[in-house]
Amino acid sequence: MRKLIVAVAAVAALAVPAISAADHGHHRGHHRHHAHAARHAAADQCRSERTRTGVTAFRAKYGTPDAFRKCVKAHLPADRAAAKRCRAERRSPGRTAFRAKYGQRHALRTCIERATAGSSTPAS
Numbered sequence: 001m002r003k004l005i006v007a008v009a010a011v012a013a014l015a016v017p018a019i020s021a022a023d024h025g026h027h028r029g030h031h032r033h034h035a036h037a038a039r040h041a042a043a044d045q046c047r048s049e050r051t052r053t054g055v056t057a058f059r060a061k062y063g064t065p066d067a068f069r070k071c072v073k074a075h076l077p078a079d080r081a082a083a084k085r086c087r088a089e090r091r092s093p094g095r096t097a098f099r100a101k102y103g104q105r106h107a108l109r110t111c112i113e114r115a116t117a118g119s120s121t122p123a124s
Contacts, residue, residue, distance in 0.1 A: 042075035043068075082115035083108075
């Protein structure tokens with residue numbers, strides 16, 4: 001019985017670092033997740049615009065071949081520029097001041113969302 005308890009304790013001790021490493025892997029994929037979310041939001045904006053203006057006007061604005069893809073790309077630069085500005089801002093005063101301004105959790109995401117909140121029009 002004692003050997004079983006020791007074995008279970010050893011397995012549990014090995015599992016904790018593995019779980020911790022898996023949790024840190026989440027942060028490495030965070031940028032990819034944000035990029036996916038930004039692309040999804042841009043696609044939603046383009047669907048809405050296409051419905052609002054009509055297919056003919058939508059194609060006239062973005063061009064006949066791949067109009068939807070061009071619309072999505074037109075909505076993304078604001079997010080990229082905002083992310084670049086927010087990263088520079090995070091470096092400038094330091095992470096502590098940046099987190100004080102935007103919150104402890106997801107400060108970079110909050111900064112980007114605030115920066116892009118008013119930019120619903122596509123970049124030309």
